[in-house]
Amino acid sequence: MSLKNIYHLRRVADTSSKACLICYKPSTSVLITPDNKDFFYVCPAHLQDRHFCSPIINAEAEAARRKEEEMAKEIEQVKKEYEEKQKRKKERAAKDDKEKKDDKDKSKEDSKDKKDAESKDDEKDRDDKIDSIRKAGESKADASPRVFALHKNFYQMRIDRLRNIEMAKRNQDRMKNPALFPSVPNRGL
Incomplete structure (x- = not known):
């Protein structure tokens, strides 16, 4: 029996938790x-214990994680630029409002309401896009390694355990076979 020293980490529901192999606490x-x-x-x-197991790092997954981090930085940068543009827009609008205040009070309020509505729509769209990107990132953002290799002592324990289980099954099968036991001697008559 060949058992490769590659173990994948999986999570189960809290109701399905069982005792840890090492400390016997529910896990x-x-x-x-x-x-x-x-x-x-x-x-x-x-x-996390380096004497128990070591993570097997996938180069592709690591590259994807780095790419996600870069994307998050870029999103933050775009967000800052957008906020700066909005501040400049408001400053320009305030400046224009002061100049046009004397001319057309009613028409200015209408245009201002339109500009405010457009800026709110732009902000809402931007926030929706950022939220969708963050949600996608959060689902993939589990940065802990998912593939491990056990250290030699623990790996040997697992191999021995599986070998003992296999031997016990063979012994049970042998015990059920009546040909295994010697026959009763016959007296020569």
């Missing part, structure tokens, strides 16, 4: 092999 984190031959519950704190 919702499960390490499982890709072929589903072996799994065990472990606390998230133990995943």
Whole structure:
């Protein structure tokens, strides 16, 4: 039996939590092999322990995470630029309002209401876009590693456990086979 030393981190519901392999506290984190031959519950704190396991870092995932961080920075920069433009627009509007105040009070209020409505629509659209990007980022933003390799002692424990289970099954099958036991000796008559 070959068991690769690659374990993926999965989460289960709180109602399905079971005892951690190491400290026996209830845990919702499960390490499982890709072929589903072996799994065990472990606390998230133990995943940080360098003597228990080490993360296997995927270069593509790391590049994607960096790209997301850059995108978040760019979003913040665009947001700041937009706010600056809005401030300048308001300053210009205030300046224009002072100049045109004497000319047309009623027509100015109408145009101001239109400008305010347009700026509110622009702000709403911008906020919606930012929120959708943040939500997409939050779903992917779990920065903790998801693939681990156990250290040699813990890995050997898992192999030994699976080997013992397999041997116990073989022994049970042998015990059920009547040909395994010797037959009763016959007396020669």
